[in-house]
Amino acid sequence: MTVVNALLRIARSAMPLGLLYVGKLIIDKVVTISHSQVKEMTQLWELVGLEFALAILTDALSRAITLMDSLLGDLFSNHTSVKIMAHAATLDLDQFEDSVFYDKLERARQQTVGRTILLSQVMSQVQDLITMGFLAVGLMTFNPWLIILLLIAIIPAFLGESYFNDRSYALTRGQTPERRELDYIRYLGASDETAKEVKIFDLSGFIINRFKQLSNKFYADNKRLAINRSLWGTFFAMLGSLGYYGAYVVIIIRAVQGSVTIGELAFLAGSFRQLRALLEGILTRFTAVSQGAIYLRDFFEFFEIEPKIKLSASGLPFPETIQQGFTFEDVGFRYLNSDKWANRHLSFTLYPGEKLALVGENGAGKTTLVKLLSRLYDPTEGRILLDGIDLREYDLADLRLNVGIIFQDYLRYQMSFAQNIAVGKISEQDNRPLIEHSARQSLADVLAAKLPGAYDQQLGKRFADGVELSGGEWQKVALARAYMRDAQLLILDEPTSALDARAEFSVFERFAELTKGRSAVLISHRFSTVRMADRILVLEKGELVEIGSHEELLLKGGRYAELFDLQAAGYR
Numbered sequence: 001m002t003v004v005n006a007l008l009r010i011a012r013s014a015m016p017l018g019l020l021y022v023g024k025l026i027i028d029k030v031v032t033i034s035h036s037q038v039k040e041m042t043q044l045w046e047l048v049g050l051e052f053a054l055a056i057l058t059d060a061l062s063r064a065i066t067l068m069d070s071l072l073g074d075l076f077s078n079h080t081s082v083k084i085m086a087h088a089a090t091l092d093l094d095q096f097e098d099s100v101f102y103d104k105l106e107r108a109r110q111q112t113v114g115r116t117i118l119l120s121q122v123m124s125q126v127q128d129l130i131t132m133g134f135l136a137v138g139l140m141t142f143n144p145w146l147i148i149l150l151l152i153a154i155i156p157a158f159l160g161e162s163y164f165n166d167r168s169y170a171l172t173r174g175q176t177p178e179r180r181e182l183d184y185i186r187y188l189g190a191s192d193e194t195a196k197e198v199k200i201f202d203l204s205g206f207i208i209n210r211f212k213q214l215s216n217k218f219y220a221d222n223k224r225l226a227i228n229r230s231l232w233g234t235f236f237a238m239l240g241s242l243g244y245y246g247a248y249v250v251i252i253i254r255a256v257q258g259s260v261t262i263g264e265l266a267f268l269a270g271s272f273r274q275l276r277a278l279l280e281g282i283l284t285r286f287t288a289v290s291q292g293a294i295y296l297r298d299f300f301e302f303f304e305i306e307p308k309i310k311l312s313a314s315g316l317p318f319p320e321t322i323q324q325g326f327t328f329e330d331v332g333f334r335y336l337n338s339d340k341w342a343n344r345h346l347s348f349t350l351y352p353g354e355k356l357a358l359v360g361e362n363g364a365g366k367t368t369l370v371k372l373l374s375r376l377y378d379p380t381e382g383r384i385l386l387d388g389i390d391l392r393e394y395d396l397a398d399l400r401l402n403v404g405i406i407f408q409d410y411l412r413y414q415m416s417f418a419q420n421i422a423v424g425k426i427s428e429q430d431n432r433p434l435i436e437h438s439a440r441q442s443l444a445d446v447l448a449a450k451l452p453g454a455y456d457q458q459l460g461k462r463f464a465d466g467v468e469l470s471g472g473e474w475q476k477v478a479l480a481r482a483y484m485r486d487a488q489l490l491i492l493d494e495p496t497s498a499l500d501a502r503a504e505f506s507v508f509e510r511f512a513e514l515t516k517g518r519s520a521v522l523i524s525h526r527f528s529t530v531r532m533a534d535r536i537l538v539l540e541k542g543e544l545v546e547i548g549s550h551e552e553l554l555l556k557g558g559r560y561a562e563l564f565d566l567q568a569a570g571y572r
């Protein structure tokens, strides 16, 4: 389609010269006929017919080009959106948590909507340049100096525009973090997810003020640049007009002297008028195109970002059955741009089939530890071994397939009940028996039976006919995801915090039974749950302080015993 579009544009660019030239022939013919005795009109009518045909063709070509532009624009937008999502999927979690990365992603994303017209603009630019070329050749045959005069007059305007393009790009680029904040504030101010708190805390005034503050700042910055640009633009345009009228005067003088015919005068004047309009168009578009081009740099920059967690060259398959377990060897981890260790000096082994509970106060590093275990991050120091081999040696996709993990901040997909479970292993999204089986394991099946649409019930309030679930109900649905895959290691990060006591008890009773022979890591603040684990690992400020069974740790009378007593006292 792009090639056809280009060919149509080339054809279209020859039209103005053709039309002008036929116009010139018609005028000269009329003058000749009016001066002659015999009124032979056939040739004249032929010429008029030709101009009519050219006019219709010009219009048809323009319409075809516009149609193709809009189709190409849509395709471009869809294609780039898909490319961005696909590339984003290859990147690491910590890259998403980096604000510099986010700014790049944001700028790349803007290209998909804002820059779809870039292609058609570039093509229009080329088309207009070719048209100008045709017209210029026409003019050149009369007087080459005229063209040079025009070009000299237009150069300052080009330079001025490109200078302001750079300035405006630098300004927009500098504003990216604030623009993200602006988007975020817009989301806070008007979204189904935030409406509840905004009302309860009466935040709308606060949000609107912040929005005004930021948007006024943008306005002030942009205004200054826009005014400068406009003033200089007017001045440069005047120079352009001066060149144009200078050339025009030369032609008029020559026509008066009789060295060009009336038809030629019409042709030259027409060519000049068109050239001027084209130059103006080119200049305006030049701004848009060069801006688009510098913005495209962001787009390509985003695609240059490489994931750090690389697939290892060896890509060992995950063991059929884990033999020795996962061993942490003095593992430490620090988040990007943070000088605090989230995990440090961790050394322990998670044995095959073992149920290990992680205990510790908020921020002790429990979630970080399981993220390391599933290779969402790689350790900053030390290493994690699986059956004696570094985790990094294993095939990443295979590892992920064998490690099932449900986070405390799991997603509530605004999709059907079945799809909400199927995301646990999306390749099985049509396997209804497996989905129903998984729902039974997490006790979500009872819930499905109560929903009007059962497994096909749309969940959440965002789309029509959606049903909102309670916190605990959502959790049961999310928990079912863990059972979708036959993972050898199951990680549940506070999966039952929203469940009532009875539901939690049943979930864990089943969990122990269902994960027989498989390893599991549980994170929970409820000691009634924790005590069901084979061993408990107590974390404090990212470091391991105790590890052992519930009984051993109670006997030891250390940190665990203290925390356990504290909670038990609360129940007495």
Ligand SMILES: Nc1ncnc2c1ncn2[C@@H]1O[C@H](COP(=O)(O)OP(=O)(O)OP(=O)(O)O)[C@@H](O)[C@H]1O
Residues within 6 Å of the ligand: 097, 335, 336, 338, 342, 360, 361, 362, 363, 364, 365, 366, 367, 368, 369
């Ligand atoms: N994405 C992140 N970027 C930077 N620092 C982080 C990030 N996530 C966690 N941290 C920091 O790492 C430390 C450990 O966090 P982690 O989430 O592992 O704690 P946790 O024990 O799971 O806490 P909780 O019981 O509250 O869930 C915290 O001090 C936290 O501030």
